[in-house]
Amino acid sequence: xxxxxxxxxxxxxxxSLDLITQMINKAKDACHDTGIAAIMWGAVIAICxxxxxxxxxxxxxxxxxxxxxxxVAVIPQIYxxxxxxxxxxxxxxxxxxxxxxxxxxxICIFLMIYTTSAMYSQWDPAAxxxxxxxxNAYPFRLYEFTSPLFLMLYGxxxxxxxxxxKFKPMLWGGLLCWVSCLVTIYxxxxxxxxxxxxxxxxxxxxxxxxxxxxxxxxxxxxxxxNV
Amino acid sequence: MIxxxxxxxxxxxxxxxxxxxxxxIACTAQFVLKNIxxxxxxxxxxxxxxxxxxFSIYQGRKxxxxxxxxxxxxxxxxxxxxxxxxxxFVLGMILTRLGWGTVIFPFFIMLxxxxxxxxxxxxxxxxxxxxxxxxxxxAIGSTFVNYDYQMLFGAGAILISYIIPAHMLRxxxxxxxx
Numbered sequence: 458x459x460x461x462x463x464x465x466x467x468x469x470x471x472x473s474l475d476l477i478t479q480m481i482n483k484a485k486d487a488c489h490d491t492g493i494a495a496i497m498w499g500a501v502i503a504i505c506x507x508x509x510x511x512x513x514x515x516x517x518x519x520x521x522x523x524x525x526x527x528x529v530a531v532i533p534q535i536y537x538x539x540x541x542x543x544x545x546x547x548x549x550x551x552x553x554x555x556x557x558x559x560x561x562x563x564i565c566i567f568l569m570i571y572t573t574s575a576m577y578s579q580w581d582p583a584a585x586x587x588x589x590x591x592x593n594a595y596p597f598r599l600y601e602f603t604s605p606l607f608l609m610l611y612g613x614x615x616x617x618x619x620x621x622x623k624f625k626p627m628l629w630g631g632l633l634c635w636v637s638c639l640v641t642i643y644x645x646x647x648x649x650x651x652x653x654x655x656x657x658x659x660x661x662x663x664x665x666x667x668x669x670x671x672x673x674x675x676x677x678x679x680x681x682x683n684v
Numbered sequence: 685m686i687x688x689x690x691x692x693x694x695x696x697x698x699x700x701x702x703x704x705x706x707x708x709i710a711c712t713a714q715f716v717l718k719n720i721x722x723x724x725x726x727x728x729x730x731x732x733x734x735x736x737x738x739f740s741i742y743q744g745r746k747x748x749x750x751x752x753x754x755x756x757x758x759x760x761x762x763x764x765x766x767x768x769x770x771x772x773f774v775l776g777m778i779l780t781r782l783g784w785g786t787v788i789f790p791f792f793i794m795l796x797x798x799x800x801x802x803x804x805x806x807x808x809x810x811x812x813x814x815x816x817x818x819x820x821x822x823a824i825g826s827t828f829v830n831y832d833y834q835m836l837f838g839a840g841a842i843l844i845s846y847i848i849p850a851h852m853l854r855x856x857x858x859x860x861x862x
Contacts, residue, residue, distance in 0.1 A: 554760050557805035561798045561816070568823055572790045575827040605778045606791065609771055613798075617767040621760050631767075635774055642781040 490555075492668030494537050499662025501530045502611075506654040510647055555618060562614040569610060573603045604649040608638035608656055615660045626667055630660030697850040699740065699765075704846030706736045711839035719832055761803060768799045789834035793823040793841045800845040811852050815845030 508523040545552065588594060616631025618624065637652040644652070710729045717726035772795060779788050801816025803809075819841040826837035 550757055550760070554757075554764075554802075554806050557802045558764070561802045561805075564801075564820065565794055565798050568794045568820060569791075571824065572794065572827055575790075576787055605782070606775075609774045609778060612774070613767050613771045616770070617763050620763040620766070635770060638774055639777060642778055 490668055491537075491541065491672050492665035492670075494534060495661040495665030495668060497530060497533060497537075497665075499657045499660070499665055501526055502657035503654040503662065506650045506657070510650040510654070513647060513650075551622065554621065558614050558617060562610065565610055566607075569603075569606060573606065602646065602649075604646075604653050605638045605641045608634050608641060608653060611656060611660060612638060619664075624664065624668075626664035627660065630656070630664055633659050697853045698743065700846050700850035701854075702739050703736050704842050704850060706732050708839050708842045708847060711835045711842065715832065715835040715839070718835075757806070760806065764802060764806075765799065768795065771795055787831070787834075789831075789838045790823045790826045793819055793826060793838055796841050796845050797823060800849065804849070809849065809853065811849040812845070815849050819845040 505523050505526055508519070512518055512523075612631045612634030614631075615627050615634060619626070619628025619631050634656045637656045641649040641652055710732050713729045714726050717723040717729065772792070775791055775795065779791065797816045797819030799816075800812045800819065804812025804814075804816055822837050822841045822844075826834045829837065
């Protein structure tokens with residue numbers, strides 16, 4: 458029998474067990490993360506890379522930069538984050554670690570875009586010169602040669618999440634990002650784009666689908682348990 | 685648990701200190717060798733990281749043999765810094781291969797900031813969080829200067845994000861123990 462200090466209510470053994478079961482289930486539910494954000498980012502990065510690949514391969518150009526999709530994707534990400542925080546019943550140590558890891562990663566992505574853009578601004582005069590001499594637009598954007606740097610960054614939080622959460626799909630996904638990163642140092646842009654698409658699919662999209670499936674399964678089990 | 689981890693981080697702050705001081709010395713020595721002595725092979729100072737690697741292996745083995753309960757938080761920190769070490773290695777390979785040796789510092793400073801920012805947030809130790817944010821600001825700042833001065837930005841980032849917070853952790857632990 459348990460005596461609750463505040464309410465001075467005496468719980469029966471059955472009530473105590475129910476309370477414990479309820480707490481465990483709540484914690485279990487909180488530990489199952491939705492995979493929505495991972496699915497979204499995996500799909501967005503893969504789409505951007507593959508569209509850019511088709512532009513290069515078939516020699517056309519969309520009226521807008523496909524990579525702008527990554528900025529648009531920030532809006533649903535903010536929505537998912539707020540929603541998840543509201544739904545979160547218990548904040549575990551893992552949650553705090555993952556939150557700061559992925560927040561730091563997001564900041565670093567912006568820093569990486571800024572740093573590489575700053576570097577390549579030095580190349581703009583050469584691009585202008587090319588345009589004047591040939592009469593054609595520069596055939597590529599120099600920032601597209603930064604695939605290895607971005608893959609290196611993609612690998613870090615994915616690997617750490619995989620190891621810390623003991624979630625193998627993400628661990629292997631993170632390792633794949635790093636291997637792809639080393640390969641892209643030696644390969645032309647088209648191969649780089651394929652590797653970026655593959656890495657984002659295996660590091661985020663596939664693990665995200667598995668996470669979402671587990672989350673839904675856990676949720677329905679919880680509903681069935683009627684606790 | 686978090687307090688215990690702060691204590692453990694303080695115990696492990698020796699890694700931050702060794703790596704911090706080695707990197708700080710390498711950055712400033714490279715600046716001096718390149719700009720004051722005009723020594724061509726100024727980059728050789730970075731061989732000092734061998735000392736850091738040897739120390740980490742020795743210390744890691746020593747700790748591995750001692751009986752000490754590892755907390756869940758310790759494990760996460762270990763995974764984070766293992767990931768950071770791989771990232772540093774991969775980044776070094778990328779920049780060397782691409783021939784971007786003269787723009788190396790903004791990328792490294794950015795990674796220094798990431799490691800300390802995440803660690804600081806996780807163990808709720810403000811100096812590490814602030815150190816990480818300042819390192820990121822220095823990464824941006826370093827894009828405005830040439831390679832020679834980027835080294836000094838690197839030294840500054842290490843001082844603020846590794847060395848000072850690590851000394852503060854040690855001091856805090858000493859006071860707590862006393």
